[in-house]
Amino acid sequence: xxxxxxxxxxxxxAESIEAxxxxxxxxxxxxxxxxxxxxxxxxxxxxRDILRNLAQQLPLRLNLSAARKGYSRAxxxxxxxxxxxxxxxxxxxxxxxxxxxxxxxxxxRRYDIxxxxxxxxxxxxxxxxxxxxxxxxxxxxxxxxVHDPSCPYVLIRKAVVLRLAAELGAMEQGFWWExxxxxxxxxxxxxxxxxxx
Numbered sequence: 001x002x003x004x005x006x007x008x009x010x011x012x013x014a015e016s017i018e019a020x021x022x023x024x025x026x027x028x029x030x031x032x033x034x035x036x037x038x039x040x041x042x043x044x045x046x047x048r049d050i051l052r053n054l055a056q057q058l059p060l061r062l063n064l065s066a067a068r069k070g071y072s073r074a075x076x077x078x079x080x081x082x083x084x085x086x087x088x089x090x091x092x093x094x095x096x097x098x099x100x101x102x103x104x105x106x107x108x109r110r111y112d113i114x115x116x117x118x119x120x121x122x123x124x125x126x127x128x129x130x131x132x133x134x135x136x137x138x139x140x141x142x143x144x145x146v147h148d149p150s151c152p153y154v155l156i157r158k159a160v161v162l163r164l165a166a167e168l169g170a171m172e173q174g175f176w177w178e179x180x181x182x183x184x185x186x187x188x189x190x191x192x193x194x195x196x197x
Contacts, residue, residue, distance in 0.1 A: 002035035002059065004028065004105075004155075005084040008092040009074040010038055014045040018054055020094045025058055027098035032105075036060045037087075039078035042068035072168065072175040079165040087161050091152040100195050104155040112160045112188035115146060115180065116153030116195035146192050149180040153195050160188055 028034045042065050063077050090096040104114040164182055
């Protein structure tokens with residue numbers, strides 16, 4: 001069983017997915033046993049072929065789909081495949097720097113969930129404005145003590161993953177918002193760490 005498994009939801013990432021996976025593997029495997037859970041979501045390009053080939057070379061477990069199922073379902077299906085004691089969730093677009101993982105790993109025993117906080121958002125002004133607007137209502141409803149509940153750079157204990165995976169899915173377009181709200185309501189401890197975007 002790996003020390004940590006990395007979950008990547010993937011849709012139409014043929015141009016970059018191999019480089020992204022190899023970069024993460026190269027960084028994490030220098031000190032840990034690493035596995036990947038790749039939950040592919042009905043890609044229309046060569047993504048599935050690239051993943052099948054990569055699975056012959058690296059420790060990848062694939063969840064492939066001919067039809068589109070959406071980000072939330074892709075992540076949930078990957079979560080229930082977890083075998084390691086820790087799950088690192090990152091998006092597959094290469095926005096997350098694997099080197100920042102070590103700060104998460106260092107505090108893993110003190111918290112149930114270690115969540116990224118994008119301190120230098122690279123999103124457009126419109127996207128940042130919409131996120132800020134939604135966060136206002138989100139905090140009013142759930143009172144979650146985090147700055148960036150939608151950040152897709154998350155290290156989670158296995159028990160938490162398996163408990164919450166069965167409950168998730170109410171917010172098709174806001175998976176991490178829902179995940180963080182449910183985790184907080186369940187009383188799990190959450191630590192935010194800054195990450196570059």
